[in-house]
Amino acid sequence: MKRHLISAADLTRGDALLILDTAEELAHLADRPIKKLPTLRGRTVVNLFYEDSTRTRISFEAAAKRLSADVINFSAKGSSVGKGESLKDTALTLEAMGADAVVIRHGASGAAHRLAGWVRGSVLNAGDGTHEHPTQALLDAFTIRRRLMARRASTAGARGAGLDGLRVTIVGDVLHSRVARSNVLLLSTLGAEVTLAAPPTLLPLAVGSWPCAVSYDLDSELPKSDVVMMLRVQQERMTAAYFPSVREYSRRYGLDAARMARLPGHAIVMHPGPMNRGVEIAAEVADSVRSTIVEQVANGVTTRMAVLYLLLGGTEFPATGVAQ
Amino acid sequence: MCAASNPVAGRDGLAVLDAEEIRRALTRIAHEILERTHGGDGVILLGIPTRGVPLARRLAARIGEFEGLDVPCGSLDVTMHRDDLRLHPARALGRTDLPPGGVDGKTVVLVDDVLYSGRTVRAGLDALNDLGRPRAVQLAVLVDRGHRELPIRADYVGNLPTSQREVVHVLLTEVDGQDSVMIGEGRRP
Numbered sequence: 001m002k003r004h005l006i007s008a009a010d011l012t013r014g015d016a017l018l019i020l021d022t023a024e025e026l027a028h029l030a031d032r033p034i035k036k037l038p039t040l041r042g043r044t045v046v047n048l049f050y051e052d053s054t055r056t057r058i059s060f061e062a063a064a065k066r067l068s069a070d071v072i073n074f075s076a077k078g079s080s081v082g083k084g085e086s087l088k089d090t091a092l093t094l095e096a097m098g099a100d101a102v103v104i105r106h107g108a109s110g111a112a113h114r115l116a117g118w119v120r121g122s123v124l125n126a127g128d129g130t131h132e133h134p135t136q137a138l139l140d141a142f143t144i145r146r147r148l149m150a151r152r153a154s155t156a157g158a159r160g161a162g163l164d165g166l167r168v169t170i171v172g173d174v175l176h177s178r179v180a181r182s183n184v185l186l187l188s189t190l191g192a193e194v195t196l197a198a199p200p201t202l203l204p205l206a207v208g209s210w211p212c213a214v215s216y217d218l219d220s221e222l223p224k225s226d227v228v229m230m231l232r233v234q235q236e237r238m239t240a241a242y243f244p245s246v247r248e249y250s251r252r253y254g255l256d257a258a259r260m261a262r263l264p265g266h267a268i269v270m271h272p273g274p275m276n277r278g279v280e281i282a283a284e285v286a287d288s289v290r291s292t293i294v295e296q297v298a299n300g301v302t303t304r305m306a307v308l309y310l311l312l313g314g315t316e317f318p319a320t321g322v323a324q
Numbered sequence: 325m326c327a328a329s330n331p332v333a334g335r336d337g338l339a340v341l342d343a344e345e346i347r348r349a350l351t352r353i354a355h356e357i358l359e360r361t362h363g364g365d366g367v368i369l370l371g372i373p374t375r376g377v378p379l380a381r382r383l384a385a386r387i388g389e390f391e392g393l394d395v396p397c398g399s400l401d402v403t404m405h406r407d408d409l410r411l412h413p414a415r416a417l418g419r420t421d422l423p424p425g426g427v428d429g430k431t432v433v434l435v436d437d438v439l440y441s442g443r444t445v446r447a448g449l450d451a452l453n454d455l456g457r458p459r460a461v462q463l464a465v466l467v468d469r470g471h472r473e474l475p476i477r478a479d480y481v482g483n484l485p486t487s488q489r490e491v492v493h494v495l496l497t498e499v500d501g502q503d504s505v506m507i508g509e510g511r512r513p
Contacts, residue, residue: 001414018416025401025417034454037404309404314414 001310004116004123008134008186013162016141016190021159022306023142023299029066030298040069043312046099048090048115049126050076050106055273055297056126056136060103063304069312072099087111091118101312104128109178122311130176130237136272137182139303141190143292144168144227146299147268164191169221170212172231172253172280175202176238179272180231184212197221199253201242218253222262229270230255230281246279256282260290268292337493337508340484346466346503349482350379353464354386356480357433364393366459367431370400372448373418375437378498379466383435396423400434400455402447422455432458433480437494439465442476467492467505 001015011019029035045064049057057073064071074094076082081090087106094102101122104112109129116123127133141163148166150158168187174180174196184194194212196203207214215221222228233249243249255269263269269281269290277283286293341349358364364387371380377399384397401418403409434448445463452461464480471488486492486507493506 022417025419028420032455036454038450039404039409310414312414313404313409314412315410 003311004112004125005134005307005311006112006116006123006125007132008137008182008189011134011186011189013189013191016138016186017160017162019138019303019306019310020142020145022310023138023303024146024159026305026309027299027302029305030302036066036068038068039309039313040064040067043069043100044072044098045069045101045103045308045312046072046074046094046097047126048074048094048102048104048106050081050087050104050111051127053105053126055300056105056133059297059300060124060126060135060304062301063308066301067305067308067313069100069308072097087115088118091115095119095121101308124307124311127178129178130181131178132182132185133178133272134182134186135300135304135307136179137186138307139296139300140179140183140229140270140272141186142303143270143296143299144187144192144268147292147295148226148266162191163187166192166226167195167224168192168227168229169195169197169218169225170229170231171197171218171255173202173233173242174198174207174231175204175242176234177231181210183229184210188212192227195221195225197253199243199249219259219262222259223264225263226267227270228255228263228267229272230275232272232274233276233279250279254278254280254282255285257284257288260285260288263290270296272296337491337506339504340507341467341482341505343503346482346505349466350382351386353480353482354383354390357383357462357464358387358391360462360479361431364391364395366429367433368396368398368423368427369433369435369464370398370422370427370452372434372436372444373399373401375494375496375499376435377419378496379437379464380433380435381498383433383464396425398423400448400451402444402451405447405450407443407447420451420455426456427452427458428456429459431460431462433462433464435464437465437496438467438469438492439463439476439478439481440469440471440492442472442474445476446474466494 002010061071099121103124103126105126106128109131111128112125145158149161170180187194188211197215197218271293361367369380369384371377380397384395387395398421399419401420403417462479465478466482467484468481469486491508495504497503
């Protein structure tokens with residue numbers, strides 16, 4: 001594995017399977033009386049959050065603490081960022097404090113990549129602008145594998161299995177979604193066939209070069225999908241009118257009970273959260289047995305533990321000071 | 325300490341225990357466990373991956389044959405508790421698989437293939453500590469190399485003293501396709 005986790009494209013199939021298999025073992029920790037391992041004792045993980053986040057920050061914090069690392073939380077609100085401190089100066093401050101890993105969430109695409117050039121520790125991208133969110137893709141892959149591949153595999157559970165042959169449909173605001181990009185890259189690495197279903201205005205220009213198919217018609221994709229992943233309509237990033245009205249978007253691309261009924265019997269419904277109930281997903285769908293939304297949160301902690309362990313648990317990487 | 329992770333059958337080295345001798349050693353250890361624990365009541369066998377796990381299963385089967393007793397058997401991965409994690413790149417985790425009922429109040433017999441520095445067993449004791457509170461913990465190994473770096477000893481031993489310059493490979497049918505213990509010169513790979 002590389003020293004940083006900036007993009008899902010950095011992961012080979014072997015890397016991704018190692019992370020998922022490690023997470024599979026760590027998942028048992030939740031059933032134990034002592035939900036803590038001593039592995040990262042004495043290591044410091046900094047959560048550097050320039051954008052609001054509930055689950056990702058808490059998830060990374062829980063993951064680091066369960067591995068006994070020291071956690072420093074930094075959020076842009078109430079810090080010197082308000083006084084105009086640059087990302088680089090903040091990074092150098094963290095460096096001076098001896099951070100072994102920096103988990104960064106930033107509104108600018110590429111922030112994690114820049115940061116990786118400035119600090120000695122590992123950089124974990126927890127979402128940069130509309131670029132990538134690789135740990136979300138890993139936890140989604142882990143959730144899909146647990147739900148859909150475990151029954152196919154032998155007694156060893158889903159260990160070692162990819163997502164070969166599974167059809168995943170990612171629906172909605174792909175243009176603004178770092179989750180979609182990371183998922184397309186990771187899921188296709190793991191052998192899944194990914195289709196994006198979205199209005200043409202919410203697809204990035206370069207989507208033709210992504211390893212996936214594209215459709216404008218959600219209803220025709222549903223009957224052949226094993227997984228439907230709904231994306232949040234990111235109104236806070238929308239600077240123009242991408243569809244006539246929320247109601248019209250919801251009519252054509254929202255997942256309601258009638259649409260869910262068109263899915264095959266085993267299919268699951270995912271959402272990275274936070275949800276706009278009634279816009280991209282109906283409340284009855286979000287709360288149905290097919291929905292993995294709560295499971296995804298629990299799996300997030302496990303998957304991030306696996307990533308932190310694999311990046312920080314072994315020998316320190318030689319300090320190069322250069323990204324990747 | 326575990327033997328090399330991937331020993332190759334037929335490499336240079338001297339076979340010091342063949343399949344028959346391994347079978348006899350395990351039979352003796354199974355009898356000793358029954359004797360020491362007064363009939364194997366409340367005993368569970370936990371193998372340390374990789375090769376401790378099939379050894380634990382074989383011991384459980386042996387005990388079943390002798391006494392008609394169904395001894396619970398599982399595995400205990402110690403990777404996250406090792407003291408040498410930072411000397412190597414992060415390694416893949418083995419499987420921890422406890423029998424239903426857990427370890428509380430049981431006599432846990434840890435099973436591994438080779439006992440050398442004692443560091444793996446120390447990690448195993450720490451890992452066990454997080455899983456519950458056994459009544460007693462004992463240790464069974466197929467090969468005791470000596471050269472301990474910690475105050476740890478085995479309760480049941482197949483036996484074999486070696487020099488520190490030698491490498492010991494335990495090969496088991498379940499993992500390596502044959503049963504034998506090989507010894508060779510040189511550093512561990």
